[in-house]
Each structure stands twice: as C-alpha cells, then as structure tokens.
Amino acid sequence: MNQKRALFAIKTILWVSALSPGVYLVSSLLRGSLGVNPVEKLTLWTGMTALVLLLCSLAITPIRRISGWNLLIKLRRPLGLFAFFYASAHFVIWFAFYNIFDFGYMWADILERRFITAGMAALFVMLPLALTSTRWAIRKLGKRWSVLHRGAYLAGILGVLHYFWLVKADTRLPSLFAVVLIGLLGFRAALQSQVLQPGKRQRGRH
Amino acid sequence: MIIRRKPDIASSEITPERTYLNRRHFVKKAAAAGVLGTALGPRALQGKTTLQELHPRFSSMTSEMDEPLNSYEEITTYNNFYEFGTRKSDPAENSGAFRPRPWKVEIGGMVNKPGQYELDDLLSGITMEDRVYRLRCVEAWSMVIPWYGFPLSALINKVEPQPGAKYIEMKTIVRPEEMTHQRFPILDWPYIEGLRMDEAMHPLTILATGLYGADLPNQNGAPLRLVVPWKYGFKGVKSIQSIRFVEEMPINTWQVQNSHEYGFFANVNPNVSHPRWSQARETRLPGFRKDFDTMMFNGYTDQVQHLYAGMDLARWK
Numbered sequence: 001m002n003q004k005r006a007l008f009a010i011k012t013i014l015w016v017s018a019l020s021p022g023v024y025l026v027s028s029l030l031r032g033s034l035g036v037n038p039v040e041k042l043t044l045w046t047g048m049t050a051l052v053l054l055l056c057s058l059a060i061t062p063i064r065r066i067s068g069w070n071l072l073i074k075l076r077r078p079l080g081l082f083a084f085f086y087a088s089a090h091f092v093i094w095f096a097f098y099n100i101f102d103f104g105y106m107w108a109d110i111l112e113r114r115f116i117t118a119g120m121a122a123l124f125v126m127l128p129l130a131l132t133s134t135r136w137a138i139r140k141l142g143k144r145w146s147v148l149h150r151g152a153y154l155a156g157i158l159g160v161l162h163y164f165w166l167v168k169a170d171t172r173l174p175s176l177f178a179v180v181l182i183g184l185l186g187f188r189a190a191l192q193s194q195v196l197q198p199g200k201r202q203r204g205r206h
Numbered sequence: 207m208i209i210r211r212k213p214d215i216a217s218s219e220i221t222p223e224r225t226y227l228n229r230r231h232f233v234k235k236a237a238a239a240g241v242l243g244t245a246l247g248p249r250a251l252q253g254k255t256t257l258q259e260l261h262p263r264f265s266s267m268t269s270e271m272d273e274p275l276n277s278y279e280e281i282t283t284y285n286n287f288y289e290f291g292t293r294k295s296d297p298a299e300n301s302g303a304f305r306p307r308p309w310k311v312e313i314g315g316m317v318n319k320p321g322q323y324e325l326d327d328l329l330s331g332i333t334m335e336d337r338v339y340r341l342r343c344v345e346a347w348s349m350v351i352p353w354y355g356f357p358l359s360a361l362i363n364k365v366e367p368q369p370g371a372k373y374i375e376m377k378t379i380v381r382p383e384e385m386t387h388q389r390f391p392i393l394d395w396p397y398i399e400g401l402r403m404d405e406a407m408h409p410l411t412i413l414a415t416g417l418y419g420a421d422l423p424n425q426n427g428a429p430l431r432l433v434v435p436w437k438y439g440f441k442g443v444k445s446i447q448s449i450r451f452v453e454e455m456p457i458n459t460w461q462v463q464n465s466h467e468y469g470f471f472a473n474v475n476p477n478v479s480h481p482r483w484s485q486a487r488e489t490r491l492p493g494f495r496k497d498f499d500t501m502m503f504n505g506y507t508d509q510v511q512h513l514y515a516g517m518d519l520a521r522w523k
Contacts, residue, residue, distance in 0.1 A: 036284035098496050170292040170392045
C-alpha cells in the first residue's frame, strides 16, 4: 500500500514537472510573452528540456542502485518518452520556422552543420527506443531489448555534443551537461564490469 | 514582401504616427534642453512607422528601403552584449548599474592628436543626425533601427591620423564591477573590433550615441558604439573606450574566439555559408519564419562594393 502511494506520488511529480515546460511555453506563446524572438526561445527550451529529461532517464539506474529504491525504475520509461516528445517538438519547430518546411534547406543544414548532424542523429537514435517502449515490444524483443535501449546513452552523447557545438562562446552549461553525462557513463561502465548485476532481473521483467 | 505579425497590444495602446512624430520632435528638443528624464521611457517611444515617413531626408540614401522600423522595445530588449550576459534578455536586465557618464575616450596610435578626450569635447562641433539602418546579426536575424549619431569620418578627421595608419581598432571598456560577465572568461576581454581605414571613412559608417532620437540605453552600447550596416552586427563594438590608429590589421575578438568561423571583414554575404547558420536567409524580427532573403552587403551593395573590388569575398570573410 505504502509502495503504491509512493509510486503514485513520484509519478505525479514526474508528470507535473515534465509537462510544465511545455505548458509554460505554449501559454507564453499564446500570451505573446516570449519576447522579440519567440522561435529562438521555443527552440532553446524544448531542446534543453529534452536533454535534461534524457539525462534524468539515464540517471535512474545509478540512483536506484545507490539508494536501493527499486520503485524508481517505473520512472525510466515516462522520462525517456517525455524526452523524445520534447526532442520531436524541437525538431518540428526547427523544420517549420528555420527551414520553412523546405526539405532542401533541411538537408543542407544537416549535412553542413555538425551540431545539426549530431542533433538529428540523436533524434534518430531515440525514435526506435520510443517505438519499442511498449510492454509488448519488451516481451517480444527479450534480451535484444536491453541491448537496443542502451542506445539511450548514445542519444545522450549526441544530444550533449549537439548542445556543445551549438554554443558560440559561453560553454559553462553544456560543460555541466557533459560532466553529468560522463559521470553516468562511468557508472554504467563500472556496472558493466561487475559479474553480478542484481538489478537485471527486475529490469527484464519491467 | 514582408509579412508582419500584428503586435500583441491593443491598437488603442499604439502611439499614432502623427503623435509619435510630434513626441519625437519633443524628445529631441527636450534632450537638447537637457531635461530628458526617465519619465519619457520606452513606452513613450514605442511608435512604429516607416522610414519614408519618419526620415524623409534619408530616403535618398536608402530609397529602396521601405521596411518598417522595429519598436524601441524590440531594439532594447533583445541584445547581444556578452559583457552583461549571454542571453538576449541579459543586457537589458543586467546593465542597470553601468554608468555611461562621465566618459572618456582614449585616442591613440598613429595620430596627430592623441589623448584622453572627454566624450563631450570629442563630439563638440560634430553634427548629429538620424540614420535608419538594417542590422543583420550573424545569427541570421535582423532588425531595422533608427540610430542617432554621426559619421565616424568626422571624428577621424578631427584627430588627424598619420599616413601610416591603415586600420582603426576600437575597444569596449573593461569594468567587471559593472559589467558582470566580464568576471568570466566567456570572451577574451576587452572586446576588440576594427575596420580598414577606407571602411572607417565610408559615409555609411557611424558612431551612434542614441536611437529613436534619445540617448543610447546601456544595453545597446552607451554612450558610444560603432554601426557598420553592411557588416554583421558583431562588428558594432559597444561602449567604446579606446580608438587606435594602427598599421596592422587588428585581430577582432570573435576571430580570437574562433578563427574558423569569424574573420576580420564580416561583410553580410548570403553566398558565404557559416558553420553555424546558413546566411542565405534571415528572420526579420519580430517575425517567426526565417524567410527573408539576405541581401549582399545587407542591401548596401551600391554604396560599398567598390571597397572590395578584386577581393575574393569567400576567402576574406
């Protein structure tokens, strides 16, 4: 019962915090309070939210292992899906306003600018992960599912690179993201090197 | 041509053009009388009108330009001035403590009249005028801004450069106690920009002391900034403290930061792509879509192309 209540509480917190940037952006846009260049703000904040949520989803396993609070695993899928949702919105805004729905412009951008190449790659890595996040897909794919979903780390790396390469001069924030990501990758590598992986069973069943 | 979004304020709140012009006239008079206070803040100046209506005497210089001016609020709340922070809203929010007066400008290098000049002494005898220019940022957005200032050539003639001076180098003041982000090594402070002497002497090149007929706000580079309308906005060094006449091409700040991406000339050129932004199109703010075709030399080709005759503009970025 306590378990159930705790799950309800953390899920509520997750949904509220993951939805609030979107609600804030849409309502600000409608009120016209996004400043002189609303598209720039929409782009920045959808991208930032996607990256934060993606790193949060990668942080679930380390936090769970350290704290022993296994319930947290229930947050991983919604965090990943919300990250994908914001990344998709980020892409659509960019395609609609910067490339004015022109595929030629879009291709040129993807090929010529490495930060866009990295961002597009991140989205492409996330797409199959989002599509295979259903219970059915997890059952169907079995062991291959875990292997496939390690792609989340690749998406994280590409996402941080995308941000790092985008920034012109002030690299403080992308550097912070990079440090967090390296920490998460380091933890993952440490886990991988252990013979026993006590969390594996729960993850397989989830 | 340009499709503009309707402003999000009630039409009753928009100053009618006629009233605006009268007010503007008043602002100029008031400024002359030295009584322009904060009461006449951004709200009073928030008019929007077209170049021809507001500036008939400049219509010959930019006769092809019938583009609406950006509002005072747009021009003063969306700025790249990294000394006050790297977000566009930072300069307006963080520059309140900056004191643009009293102000001294150091004139140095190969010049007959070097020295530390009080700004007012330096400007005495120079005629101020309005200049409406497009401002094209290297980040692929643009605005139309009614500057108030004077041709840089007037100042140059006053201090008498020597024949050996081939370039002019200008620096922003360093005041980390007031310019909060100079405390961080975001860029290699002080901000440095430069021009070739013929570019500096060109009649379109101005030093601005104001916009919309009133004093330059801190976030726009008070009390003195460079405006070179056919170059990307980052050439417009703000809060100028030093002007030097030199023989060698100065290395400007963004070139120091990233020489692959930024060069010395930085002429607006839709045909030369930039690693971060395609320069073929721009977003004319406050618009949403990057659908405004960027013009060679930002639309000032007839006036400036002779400066670069025979130069490979893809190489001399």
